Amino acid sequence: MSRRKRIAAKAAADGRPTVLRVEPIPREVLEFEVHNTGKNEVVARDMHRYAQIYDISQLLFIQAWTEPGWVFLECGANIGTHAIFYARCCRAARVTAFEPMASTRKILERNVERNGCARQVDVLPFALSDKPGRGDYRHKVTHRVSATRIKEQDGGEVEIRTVDSFKFQVVDVIKIDCEDHSTRALQGAADTIRRCQPKVIGVEAKGNELPPVLEVLGPLGYVQRYMNGRMTRVFLHESVLT
Secondary structure, eight states: OOHHHHHHHHHHHHTOOEEEEEEEETTEEEEEEEOOOSTTOHHHHHHHHHTSOTTHHHHHHHHHTOOTTOEEEEESOTTSHHHHHHHHTSOOSEEEEEOOOHHHHHHHHHHHHHTTOTTTEEEEOOEEOSSOEEEEEEESSTTOGGGEEEEEOTTOSEEEEOGGGGOOSOOSEEEEOOGGGHHHHHHTTHHHHHHHOOSEEEEEOOGGGHHHHHHHHGGGTEEEEEEOTTOEEEEEEHHHHO
16 A cells, blocks of 8 residues: 555544545546545545545446436435536536535535536435435444434434425436435435436345335336445446447
8 A cells, every 4th residue: 555545544544534636537636525534434434545436436337328418316425426426527417416414415515616516516405215204313333424324203304305306307317325215215216217217327225125126117127237345236228228
């Protein structure tokens, strides 16, 4: 490991705020403030360790199937690595980034500004599921912001909505990583998927969560073409495979 990477890794383990510069594709340099809260914070840890944008293999796969000017929904945006990749590297016309956690959303908004994406990326403060409601934060792993779940709770701090409630007219790519609510967030986007027929859909779904995902996507002509180690699956619409 290089000296620069050792210093960055120590900063991540100590929980010190850091701004990282990465080059996900040639001649496209991005900068990200990461939300360091110690060694359990997987996004910061991996970006420090590999000196690269988080989950780069998935992003490059999605990029290969997209075209400039497309419209993206990023459901569970965290600090904005994926949303900003779509804006800068995929040349998206519009990215709607949902991030309900206030402290993370502030970093996301700063990263959007830092990378000159304010005209392309809309940041919304809602959690997503299959029905509207309210909820509160619940940390599955102590000091790991990226593992924060939303537990449904009447009168909770966070507003929960469905993707369908926004009545989007054009959607080309949907990416869903809402922790325990990913499958339900997909179900809450079923009408949007039927109407807009996005070409690419990514959703985090472990083995026991796959049947309801296939129940939504299978009849609409989607085929799984990618899966990473975190069980994020990318489905392509049959129209782009012919």
